[in-house]
Amino acid sequence: MVQLRFAVVFVVLLAGCSSVTTIPPELSLSEKDQLWQQNRARLETIESWALTGRLGLTVPDRSGSMSIEWLQDEQHYSIFLDGPFGQSLAQIKGSRLGVSARVSDEEEVFGATPEYLMRRLTGWDLPVSSLKYWVRGVPAPKGKPEVILNNQGYPKQIIQQGWQIDYLNYRDEGITQMPVRLKAANGDIRMTLVVRFWQLK
Numbered sequence: 001m002v003q004l005r006f007a008v009v010f011v012v013l014l015a016g017c018s019s020v021t022t023i024p025p026e027l028s029l030s031e032k033d034q035l036w037q038q039n040r041a042r043l044e045t046i047e048s049w050a051l052t053g054r055l056g057l058t059v060p061d062r063s064g065s066m067s068i069e070w071l072q073d074e075q076h077y078s079i080f081l082d083g084p085f086g087q088s089l090a091q092i093k094g095s096r097l098g099v100s101a102r103v104s105d106e107e108e109v110f111g112a113t114p115e116y117l118m119r120r121l122t123g124w125d126l127p128v129s130s131l132k133y134w135v136r137g138v139p140a141p142k143g144k145p146e147v148i149l150n151n152q153g154y155p156k157q158i159i160q161q162g163w164q165i166d167y168l169n170y171r172d173e174g175i176t177q178m179p180v181r182l183k184a185a186n187g188d189i190r191m192t193l194v195v196r197f198w199q200l201k
Helices: 002-018 029-044 114-122 128-134
Strands: 048-059 062-073 076-082 088-095 098-103 109-111 146-149 155-160 163-172 177-186 189-200
Touching (some): 109 114, 128 163
Antiparallel strands (some): 048 062, 076 088, 088 098, 098 109, 146 155, 155 163, 163 177
C-alpha cells in the first residue's frame, strides 16, 4: 500500500515537472541588436496607423486618466482625448502646415507645433511629436537615444530627450509586435498608456 502511494505521488510529481514552462536562454547583445535592426526596419515602414486605449497622466498637483484615440496618416494626425461618459476633453489635429487644438468647448487655437499648443493650453511640456514614434516602440529622430532591448529584439526601455519610456508588454499584430502597455516619465510628469486596439495600414 505504501509502495502504491509512493508510486502515485511520484507520477504526479513527474507530470508536474513536465508542465513547467521552459525559459528561453538570454540572447547576447549582438543577437538582440541584429533582431532589433530587422524589427526597427519593419516598424519604421508603418507610417499610417490607428490606436485606441487609455492614457494616464500625472503632473504636479494633478492626475487623471482618459480615453485616447490616435489616427496617424503619414504626416497628418488627429488625437482625441475623452473623459468619463465620452465627454470630449481635447482634440489635436496636425500636419506639415501646422497644428490646431481645442480643449473641451473652448475656441480652437492654432500653432506651429503641438508642443507649443500643449504648453499654451495646459502649461505642460509634453513631447507630442516624439510620442508618435515612442508609442510604436522606435526612437524619435531628434535626440540621441539609449535603447535597452528585450529578448525578442524590441525596446524594453528608451531614454531620449530627458524622457524614460519603459515598455511593459507587446502584442503580435501580424507583421510585427506592437507595444500595448508603456510608461513614460520626465521629472514630475508621468504618463501610462494601455493600448486596447492597434490598426496598422
